[in-house]
Amino acid sequence: MYKVKVISSTIRPGRKGPVIAKWIADVAQKHGFEVELLDLGEINLPLMNEPVHPRLKQYEHEYTKQWSAKIEEADAFIFVTAEYDYSYPAPLKNALEYLVHEWAYKPAGIVSYSIGPFAGVRAISNLKPDLLSLKIIGLAESVTIPAYNQFLNEDDEFVPNELLINSAALMLKELVRWTKGLKAIKEDI
């Protein structure tokens, strides 16, 4: 069973990221993944403060060691990201910067959302090249959620429409395929 970490990127009090992350985590489970949801708001990494470059893995802080272990055990990722100022939120950039090798040769699906009509697509455009610099392969298929309030019920649960259900299924199908392929590359190092 492949392990996917669903990483929710926003940390502000009242953030909606975990609600959407919970939905895509359930979808990933139905596609055969062993899923863990990682909410950066709970993990609460400070701004990158390791004295040694992360490629050397000489971590000083316990929270870095724990973050490293979580990412190391992953076979794939799903980044759930809002759009902040036409890009992806700073806590995700920070969480990426903490590690190097742990990310490499693993695929990532991206779920973006926004309160307005643009669905976070500019967050995806900015995130993808940064993922590639860490050798994370961002899939062509993504899930983009416009005006997310329309999909929240009175219990604040995410209730997708058919378009979102279909795009999530497509992304997960591709994520399985790429996880299998990249595992072969990773084991060949």
Ligand SMILES: Cc1cc2nc3c(=O)[nH]c(=O)nc-3n(C[C@H](O)[C@H](O)[C@H](O)COP(=O)(O)O)c2cc1C
């Ligand atoms: C600092 C900040 C910047 C934002 N920038 C954008 C933006 O560039 N584009 C957009 O569509 N929405 C933007 N929004 C609105 C977000 O889509 C909305 O607040 C969303 O709920 C943020 O995700 P979160 O609830 O997980 O923090 C911004 C919100 C915040 C707090």
